[in-house]
Amino acid sequence: MSVVLGYVATLGVYFCIYNIFAFGLNIQFGYAGILDFTVITFMAIGGYIAGVAVLPPEQRGTEIFYVLGWNLPWPIALLLGMVAAGLLGFLIGLVALRRLRSDYLAIVTLASGTIVYDVINNYNKLFDGAAGLVGVPQPYTSVFGVNPNTYTWYFLAVSAVIMLVCWYVANRIYSSPLGRTMRAIREDMDVAEAFGKDAFRVRMLAMVIGCMFVGLGGVLTIAYVSALSPAGWTTGETFVIWAALIVGGKANNWGAVVGSFLVAVLFNEATRFLPAIPGSPNLVSDIRNMCIGGMVIVTLWFRPQGVVPERKARFPQLPVRGATTPVSVAVGATGGAGSAG
């Protein structure tokens, strides 16, 4: 019984982490219309930096290499991980967010992700190359007790609190003037700039804040799993987060939550229990990835606004001369983010 409960708690932790990822991507894509095709890279950077900040200095002669090794406590490592992810987002944004076509932006993010992956995978002095970091001490095991099943519940509680803080921040950003500017830029960058908004600055903010969210999720991941290697963050993983947001409903954090639950937890986890087909051990995971890609395409076709659509902006009804019914002026309406980017 306790095994099942432990598993449920593990799913709960993943649910919280994926929620944070989806909030981060939502700020970038849903709010500001930035096509970030390498979300998982920021998760990895956050995770790695937090990991090496917590780990003791590398031992000579063990053939395990990593940078830093500062023995720091987890809360500081968490901040470091977030800052590192935000910094990488800033650097990528410097190139990607210049006034270019949205396809350029997507290409730059995708290419940067490939490069970061390539360097981390090949250059083993950074985070031990393809082997990745292992044995990162889990946070406060001595305080919570080392029984893995009860520990998971404590971890779930902590990540739920962090997730709720993220939820609060993400929603505050949405309704803040900054969030409104982001959405205006998403709908029409020229109009927003004509009203004196600095599109580059606002989009950069969205990029960096989003990356910090994703990095935070990465820190939680490595804290929970206590290991991270390049095999764990491929393009397919980026797409799980995208699928969660698109299926759930972009620009609505409830959508992000619903999508994370449906795609990242229910679909992605449930299919892990399917028996492997003899002779082709990868077939189940291949089909799972096909389904995730297909889900996005199907959602964009049948319900582009997602399961939980973005709330239409409500404004006081203005009486229009000559019209019999009052017309509401909706700016942040759902739908085409075409001209943004």
Add this chain to the structure above:
Amino acid sequence: MNLFFLALGFGVVTASVLALASVGLSLQFGVTNFVNFAYGAYLAFGMFFTYTLDVTAHVPFWLAAVVATLLTGLVSVVVDRLVIEPFVRRRTSPFFLLIVTFGLQLVLLNVIQAVWGVGFESFTTGTGTPLHLGPFSITGDQLGIVVLAVVAMVLVHLLLTRTTLGKSMRAMSDDSSLAKVSGIDTGRVTMWTWFVSGCLAGLGGITLALNTVSFQAYTGNTFLFVIFAAVILGGIGQIYGAMLGALCIGLAVELSGLWIPGAYKLDVAFGVLVLALLLRPQGLIATVGKA
């Protein structure tokens, strides 16, 4: 000095592979006006169709390559008709089309993995003994790649300048609605564009596989950003620009191998991409209003 010429020779070979792939991407980009992020999977289709015909069905390699090229073109058309074209007809913005093609990438690559497995494969042609041509030293396969690329580029040039189809493609690339009101059957031209683009992707994939000797489903996809770099450096939608971009990137990548470890030489293409975007985002051969 010897090493320099060796790298220069490899540079020309890489540039040839890159030219095939990037001209295909650029052509489709120009006509349809959105990037196809699933393009790396088309390269893989070219590789694996050839692999099946060559290794499993024992068809002569050149015939296998020709058939695989045409099949990849067909895949490209079918995917366009089934998935992309409905979205285009619904006037989905290019912004969402990018997400659709990004999703397609995941679907197609996993179809390839499901059918052909995840392991590394290679063709039956073998590596061959290097030929010494003056200061250069390349294998027969690599020489074949260069010749093939040159022939393909000449054919693309003739297609674009001498045939009605090619002229229609250029017209659509310049202004799609103007082309339509001038009586060009844009649907037909779009379909042929996807076919030619798919064929070039297939050829690019086959030559890439020949050049790297062993390949798997993701080989083409990891090469994708190098193709993007060549396309952007040349100027988006510019066919001749893509050729020029491919040459620059191919040489830059291989010559950099003289100074940096081989594992990172493709990353040089990323450096060129960043520089191009910062200094000349419209590309070497610029078009008005396309950047």
